[in-house]
Amino acid sequence: MRLANLPERLWQPGCSRPIRWYNLNASDESSVYIGITLLGGLLSLSLGLFHGQWTEPSRYLCYLALALLASGMKVNLPGVHGTMSVIFLFILIGVRELTLAQTLLMGVLGTMIQCYWKPKSWPKPIHVAFNIASMASAVAGTYYLFHSDLFTGWARCIAGASRCGPTDRRRCL
Numbered sequence: 672m673r674l675a676n677l678p679e680r681l682w683q684p685g686c687s688r689p690i691r692w693y694n695l696n697a698s699d700e701s702s703v704y705i706g707i708t709l710l711g712g713l714l715s716l717s718l719g720l721f722h723g724q725w726t727e728p729s730r731y732l733c734y735l736a737l738a739l740l741a742s743g744m745k746v747n748l749p750g751v752h753g754t755m756s757v758i759f760l761f762i763l764i765g766v767r768e769l770t771l772a773q774t775l776l777m778g779v780l781g782t783m784i785q786c787y788w789k790p791k792s793w794p795k796p797i798h799v800a801f802n803i804a805s806m807a808s809a810v811a812g813t814y815y816l817f818h819s820d821l822f823t824g825w826a827r828c829i830a831g832a833s834r835c836g837p838t839d840r841r842r843c844l
Contacts, residue, residue, distance in 0.1 A: 712804020715811035723772025742781035743788045778810040
């Protein structure tokens with residue numbers, strides 16, 4: 672059901688004029704989306720960074736240095752407006768090898784470098800904040816999904832199915 676089919680005005684008792692309760696223009700809708708993204712990113716960062724574990728600092732610093740160098744490399748894709756950073760590879764490695772806090776920090780720092788390293792036009796602070804929040808939410812979601820029982824169960828099933836015969840594979844499906 673579309674919002675356009677709903678009644679246009681909603682009267683509240685004691686109000687002298689009707690309230691438009693669904694008529695958001697494009698800038699209001701994008702402001703809501705940006706606000707939700709910023710809130711999700713802030714929540715992901717606060718839970719991940721302040722309650723996370725920091726293990727093996729020398730290994731992490733090596734990954735971080737490589738990821739920050741890779742963040743400066745921007746790949747132009749045909750038919751796509753904008754560029755893609757190579758940091759996604761290091762995020763995937765971080766999800767597998769590092770803690771959530773370390774992976775979040777690597778993603779956020781890499782995003783900042785990508786925003787400010789040789790930009791075509793200087794980014795506005797809200798754009799940088801949106802990109803950081805998007806990266807933080809994506810990293811946290813990927814990390815939690817990868818380390819969830821659902822994913823590890825499927826991974827064990829696939830790994831086990833590749834080692835067993837055709838009759839044993841039916842147990843996984």
